[in-house]
Amino acid sequence: MQDIFRHIDDHNDDAIQSLIDLCRLPTVSAQKRAIAETAEHVAALLRALGFETQVLPKPVLSEAEGREGAQTGGRPSGHPVVYAEARGASPRTLLFYDHYDVQPAEPLDLWSSPPFEPALRDGKLYGRGVSDNKGNIAARLAAIRAWREVRGELPCAIKFCIEGDEEIGSPQMEEFVAEHRELLAADACIWEGGGVTWEGLPQVVLGVKGLLYVQLEVGTVNRDAHSSYGTVLPNAAWRLAWALSTIKGPDERILIDGFFDAVRPPTPEERAAIEAMPREDAETLASFGIKEALLGVRGVDYIARHLFEPTATIDGLSSGYEGEGPKTVLPARAMAKMDFRLVPDQDPHDVLAKLRAHLDRHGFADVRVTDLGGEHPARTPVTDPFVRVMRDAIREAYGAEAVIVPAMAGTGPLYPFIQTLGLPTADCGIGYPDAHIHAPDENIRIEDFRRGTKAIAALLGRFGAS
Amino acid sequence: MQDIFRHIDDHNDDAIQSLIDLCRLPTVSAQKRAIAETAEHVAALLRALGFETQVLPKPVLSEAEGREGAQTGGRPSGHPVVYAEARGASPRTLLFYDHYDVQPAEPLDLWSSPPFEPALRDGKLYGRGVSDNKGNIAARLAAIRAWREVRGELPCAIKFCIEGDEEIGSPQMEEFVAEHRELLAADACIWEGGGVTWEGLPQVVLGVKGLLYVQLEVGTVNRDAHSSYGTVLPNAAWRLAWALSTIKGPDERILIDGFFDAVRPPTPEERAAIEAMPREDAETLASFGIKEALLGVRGVDYIARHLFEPTATIDGLSSGYEGEGPKTVLPARAMAKMDFRLVPDQDPHDVLAKLRAHLDRHGFADVRVTDLGGEHPARTPVTDPFVRVMRDAIREAYGAEAVIVPAMAGTGPLYPFIQTLGLPTADCGIGYPDAHIHAPDENIRIEDFRRGTKAIAALLGRFGAS
Numbered sequence: 001m002q003d004i005f006r007h008i009d010d011h012n013d014d015a016i017q018s019l020i021d022l023c024r025l026p027t028v029s030a031q032k033r034a035i036a037e038t039a040e041h042v043a044a045l046l047r048a049l050g051f052e053t054q055v056l057p058k059p060v061l062s063e064a065e066g067r068e069g070a071q072t073g074g075r076p077s078g079h080p081v082v083y084a085e086a087r088g089a090s091p092r093t094l095l096f097y098d099h100y101d102v103q104p105a106e107p108l109d110l111w112s113s114p115p116f117e118p119a120l121r122d123g124k125l126y127g128r129g130v131s132d133n134k135g136n137i138a139a140r141l142a143a144i145r146a147w148r149e150v151r152g153e154l155p156c157a158i159k160f161c162i163e164g165d166e167e168i169g170s171p172q173m174e175e176f177v178a179e180h181r182e183l184l185a186a187d188a189c190i191w192e193g194g195g196v197t198w199e200g201l202p203q204v205v206l207g208v209k210g211l212l213y214v215q216l217e218v219g220t221v222n223r224d225a226h227s228s229y230g231t232v233l234p235n236a237a238w239r240l241a242w243a244l245s246t247i248k249g250p251d252e253r254i255l256i257d258g259f260f261d262a263v264r265p266p267t268p269e270e271r272a273a274i275e276a277m278p279r280e281d282a283e284t285l286a287s288f289g290i291k292e293a294l295l296g297v298r299g300v301d302y303i304a305r306h307l308f309e310p311t312a313t314i315d316g317l318s319s320g321y322e323g324e325g326p327k328t329v330l331p332a333r334a335m336a337k338m339d340f341r342l343v344p345d346q347d348p349h350d351v352l353a354k355l356r357a358h359l360d361r362h363g364f365a366d367v368r369v370t371d372l373g374g375e376h377p378a379r380t381p382v383t384d385p386f387v388r389v390m391r392d393a394i395r396e397a398y399g400a401e402a403v404i405v406p407a408m409a410g411t412g413p414l415y416p417f418i419q420t421l422g423l424p425t426a427d428c429g430i431g432y433p434d435a436h437i438h439a440p441d442e443n444i445r446i447e448d449f450r451r452g453t454k455a456i457a458a459l460l461g462r463f464g465a466s
Numbered sequence: 467m468q469d470i471f472r473h474i475d476d477h478n479d480d481a482i483q484s485l486i487d488l489c490r491l492p493t494v495s496a497q498k499r500a501i502a503e504t505a506e507h508v509a510a511l512l513r514a515l516g517f518e519t520q521v522l523p524k525p526v527l528s529e530a531e532g533r534e535g536a537q538t539g540g541r542p543s544g545h546p547v548v549y550a551e552a553r554g555a556s557p558r559t560l561l562f563y564d565h566y567d568v569q570p571a572e573p574l575d576l577w578s579s580p581p582f583e584p585a586l587r588d589g590k591l592y593g594r595g596v597s598d599n600k601g602n603i604a605a606r607l608a609a610i611r612a613w614r615e616v617r618g619e620l621p622c623a624i625k626f627c628i629e630g631d632e633e634i635g636s637p638q639m640e641e642f643v644a645e646h647r648e649l650l651a652a653d654a655c656i657w658e659g660g661g662v663t664w665e666g667l668p669q670v671v672l673g674v675k676g677l678l679y680v681q682l683e684v685g686t687v688n689r690d691a692h693s694s695y696g697t698v699l700p701n702a703a704w705r706l707a708w709a710l711s712t713i714k715g716p717d718e719r720i721l722i723d724g725f726f727d728a729v730r731p732p733t734p735e736e737r738a739a740i741e742a743m744p745r746e747d748a749e750t751l752a753s754f755g756i757k758e759a760l761l762g763v764r765g766v767d768y769i770a771r772h773l774f775e776p777t778a779t780i781d782g783l784s785s786g787y788e789g790e791g792p793k794t795v796l797p798a799r800a801m802a803k804m805d806f807r808l809v810p811d812q813d814p815h816d817v818l819a820k821l822r823a824h825l826d827r828h829g830f831a832d833v834r835v836t837d838l839g840g841e842h843p844a845r846t847p848v849t850d851p852f853v854r855v856m857r858d859a860i861r862e863a864y865g866a867e868a869v870i871v872p873a874m875a876g877t878g879p880l881y882p883f884i885q886t887l888g889l890p891t892a893d894c895g896i897g898y899p900d901a902h903i904h905a906p907d908e909n910i911r912i913e914d915f916r917r918g919t920k921a922i923a924a925l926l927g928r929f930g931a932s
Contacts, residue, residue, distance in 0.1 A: 030791030222755030230777035237780035289688030311696035314703035316786035325496035409694035
């Protein structure tokens with residue numbers, strides 16, 4: 001592998017430049033920006049490495065599904081998927097799942113440099129998407145380029161499935177995978193994320209939480225009123241605050257009836273895996289400028305809570321006058337965005353129905369709930385043979401043992417790969433915990449990018465031989 | 467009076483044009499716009515009617531007061547006051563209190579025509595400030611012009627005190643009045659508002675509620691986080707929602723300890739006055755597109771609640787992601803604006819201290835409270851002899867009996883006039899209930915403007931003879 005690794009070292013600057021070019025495209029799926037342009041840019045990069053590519057639409061909802069969607073508030077339609085495939089020395093096929101879209105860059109004033117003008121500073125690259133997930137696309141292409149340019153032939157067959165709306169909850173991804181089951185057939189799957197721990201140890205993540213993302217809206221009167229009417233007119237902001245307070249209390253208990261019913265306790269092997277994980281709570285808390293986690297959890301309790309517990313999060317609030325100084329107004333409308341991170345076997349549709357029933361039962365039938373997207377949670381067993389191949393590849397690239405993480409706290413569309421395609425699925429990437437993903441000053445460390453690229457290259461070789 | 471009334475009829479278009487010119491100035495005190503320009507414009511209008519004018523600064527806080535202000539969060543410094551005086555046939559002096567500033571125009575997209583380009587449609591004039599309070603300034607000047615041009619001499623001495631920050635809570639107005647006690651000496655005071663009921667009956671309001679306006683802010687972590695950290699990181703939006711829910715419950719009860727301690731029950735005469743008031747709850751509710759008031763109050767109970775009960779109102783909420791679509795973010799900061807309408811003898815400083823203590827006691831010491839302004843409540847007794855003069859003038863102008871309102875639901879700086887100057891104080895104006903003050907599409911009816919001008923003209927005559 002040293003010849004391959006040397007190529008990666010020699011061409012790391014090229015790969016970073018390619019990433020910079022990719023991140024100049026402001027591919028914010030929530031705002032439908034630069035979608036077609038980015039899909040074509042990514043497809044062209046793959047063609048240059050000998051892949052056959054297709055830009056495939058997400059399935060259109062049938063009328064019946066459309067009606068069902070409407071009942072739960074409707075779902076956005078999907079952006080196209082970039083599919084690519086190339087043969088290799090071995091018939092064993094590795095499928096990469098990535099996404100070419102990024103999160104919105106707001107609030108813009110908290111960025112140290114413009115989010116869509118990637119900037120190198122102090123061994124780091126800053127910009128929206130440099131980590132999540134364009135950075136991983138660029139590293140994977142650099143690893144493949146090394147195999148191509150050093151050996152000519154790839155060590156295994158490779159497929160890519162790169163979607164354009166992961167950051168808005170991957171609408172119709174489950175349907176897309178089901179519809180393209182044969183096209184996407186493979187022996188294992190590497191998905192979007194991954195990287196090193198606070199201590200710099202490479203880690204392999206085997207699962208994700210699910211997600212339900214909703215918008216709550218209240219309208220009371222037909223227009224904003226003078227606030228002296230607070231005596232007699234209903235205030236949308238108060239209705240929203242009270243409704244939210246019924247969903248979770250200051251003790252962090254989620255109060256929706258039946259919310260925890262489908263939660264499956266972690267297996268003994270999953271418990272053992274988190275016991276072996278490094279304790280990173282102190283570093284995480286310090287990075288966010290605080291001393292204590294919610295409920296004071298520490299060590300393995302912190303990890304267990306972070307990886308195995310579902311959440312209820314307010315993502316945004318808006319109502320009435322939000323400008324400078326005082327304005328005495330009684331708001332006619334109020335809005336909250338919320339997400340629920342789900343664990344196996346919670347189902348986003350079921351949680352949505354329970355949220356609706358909860359609000360109705362607590363006297364908040366006036367709070368409108370719009371479904372902005374959902375995903376199922378999923379996990380690959382820590383006992384799967386593919387996990388062994390991953391460990392070996394990572395030891396080769398990093399000279400260190402991989403930390404095995406049975407599930408991460410975040411969400412990704414792992415469910416269709418694990419469940420529908422039946423693939424063992426893991427991550428292997430270039431990120432680190434202080435990457436500020438989804439936040440201002442998203443960044444990667446150039447050295448992580450270089451080592452992450454080598455890990456992918458090593459995995460291709462070992463997987464072809466496995 | 468018919469000669470005066472005829473002049474008012476003949477020159478009503480001039481007066482409306484003068485109002486349009488005045489409302490083209492975007493005098494938003496909360497945003498410090500067009501302040502000096504408007505003060506000079508108003509002073510010039512008064513000089514043209516034979517007044518001597520001065521543009522006087524609000525008092526500067528002493529170091530000790532500044533420190534006290536800082537402890538409660540600090541108060542904005544005041545804009546200048548336009549003072550004017552003119553002699554008349556009688557030595558009796560009537561003081562007009564008005565304000566040349568207006569509320570912010572946001573949300574701009576809900577206006578049918580631009581807020582600072584006043585537009586005539588269907589017998590109404592639309593624009594920010596056409597009612598509150600530039601319309602009343604224009605009507606008072608038109609009444610004075612009629613006396614000047616028809617009779618030459620004014621029937622009584624007149625003073626004007628026109629401030630520039632009523633809409634941000636009249637900072638330092640109490641100090642200004644105390645400091646200029648002799649300059650402002652008079653026998654009675656007419657203040658800014660007034661007009662007719664839903665049924666078109668002229669009304670005289672004798673009091674105001676007080677106000678405490680605060681901004682609540684929570685900061686938890688040092689930057690917005692990926693929402694998967696909802697397991698372990700404190701969320702500013704949740705902290706705010708929970709804190710707000712401790713202040714008032716869905717049953718509309720205000721839960722701050724001691725909040726009602728200083729509330730003085732209305733006198734028998736005040737009770738009798740509201741019994742004689744027309745029932746307007748159905749019209750008000752219909753105008754706001756709803757069928758039932760909070761708690762289902764109706765008729766005299768609605769009036770009693772609206773005029774004699776204090777409030778706790780959320781005026782605005784802001785946190786996290788407020789744009790289109792989903793963004794999975796855990797907000798580091800959250801903000802609410804709130805106002806409390808107070809009744810005699812509640813004190814805004816006392817209520818602020820009680821709010822702070824309440825939040826601390828309920829575990830919300832992390833919620834920062836900034837004082838954005840306060841005013842004391844005040845009422846003129848319904849039994850004062852000046853109320854009789856008002857009734858007579860209004861009967862002359864409208865041919866109808868005035869409705870006597872012991873206090874309005876809104877706020878104004880009446881306290882220094884009633885308390886410091888010792889003046890009976892009432893309103894007499896050109897508004898109507900559907901004027902949308904403080905909201906999009908603020909408007910007046912041209913006929914109300916004409917009759918309101920006549921009422922002021924009649925009052926000048928009767929007051930001079932009283």
